Structures are given as C-alpha cells and as structure tokens.
Amino acid sequence: MARIVVLEIGRPIVDDVRQQIGEPYKVISYPRPIIEAEYPKILREAYQAIREAARGGEEVILVLSGPLALAFQLGQLVGLSHFKIRVYQFSMGRYREVPPVTREVMF
Numbered sequence: 001m002a003r004i005v006v007l008e009i010g011r012p013i014v015d016d017v018r019q020q021i022g023e024p025y026k027v028i029s030y031p032r033p034i035i036e037a038e039y040p041k042i043l044r045e046a047y048q049a050i051r052e053a054a055r056g057g058e059e060v061i062l063v064l065s066g067p068l069a070l071a072f073q074l075g076q077l078v079g080l081s082h083f084k085i086r087v088y089q090f091s092m093g094r095y096r097e098v099p100p101v102t103r104e105v106m107f
Contacts, residue, residue, distance in 0.1 A: 002058065002059040002060060002061045002086065003025035003026075003053040003054075003058050003059070003060055003061070004017065004021060004022055004023070004024045004025050004026075004053075004060075004061045004063065005024065005025060005026050005027075005028075005046070005049050005050055005053050005060055005061070005062050005063070006024045006026070006027045006028070006029075006063045007028045007042075007046050007062070007063070007064050007065065007066060007074070008027065008028070008029050008030070008031065008065045008066070009029075009030045009031075009034055009042070009065060009066030009067065009070070010030070010031070010032065010033055010034070010065065010066060010067075011031060011065065012029070012031050013063065013065045013090075014027050014029070016090075016095065017063050017095060020094060020095045021061060021063065021088065021095055024063075025049075025053045026049040026052065026053060028042065028045045028046050028049055030042065030066075034066075034067070034070075036069075039069075039070055039073060042070065043070070043073055043074055043077060046074055047074070047077050047078070050062065050078060050081075050083060050085070051081070051083070054081075054083040054084065054085075057084070058084070059084040059085070059086065060083055060084065060085045060086070061085075061086050061087075061088060062078075062085050062086070062087050062088070063087075063088045063089075063095060064087070064088075064089070065090070086098075086100070
C-alpha cells in the first residue's frame with residue numbers, strides 16, 4: 001500500500017485527504033501564507049518526508065496544496081531520485097490522481 005505525504009500551505013487540506021484518499025503517513029503543514037525565503041526549509045522537510053515514506057521501495061502518494069513555484073522546485077528535487085510517486089491534485093471538488101508523465105511524451 002502506498003504511503004501518503006501531504007504538503008499543505010496556506011490552507012488545511014489534511015482532513016479532505018483523510019476522507020478521500022486515506023490516512024497520511026506524513027504531513028508538512030504551513031496553514032498560513034509563506035514567503036519565498038521559507039522555500040528551502042519547506043523543501044527540505046518535504047523531501048525528507050518523501051524519502052522516508054519511500055524507504056524500502058514503497059510507493060508514495062504526494063498531495064500538494066501551495067505555491068506553484070514551490071511545487072515545481074519540489075518536482076525538481078524529486079526528479080533527481082528514483083522514488084515511485086503518484087501525484088494528486090484538487091479538481092472538480094475532489095482529489096484526483098494526475099496521470100504519470102514519462103520521458104516518452106517528450107519525443
């Protein structure tokens with residue numbers, strides 16, 4: 001079974017995640033606006049949570065709520081690893097899995 005990692009920034013989402021997907025393995029929560037100077041600390045926390053959740057080859061479900069630039073930077077960090085990650089986003093009133101992207105779509 002996949003381990004759920006939740007990154008919630010600006011507003012709480014963990015209760016919705018529990019109801020719709022399951023109990024989170026780890027939650028990184030900043031339920032307030034953040035500034036760009038905080039990104040490195042938050043990215044470090046999120047990456048460590050993902051790495052811990054993926055230990056032993058476990059699949060990770062990543063649920064994000066926060067600034068787009070921060071999500072992009074987290075993607076850059078995770079892209080350097082070989083973690084098995086599924087990403088969910090809020091869409092049409094529910095959290096839905098985003099189709100995986102592969103290098104093949106680039107060519």
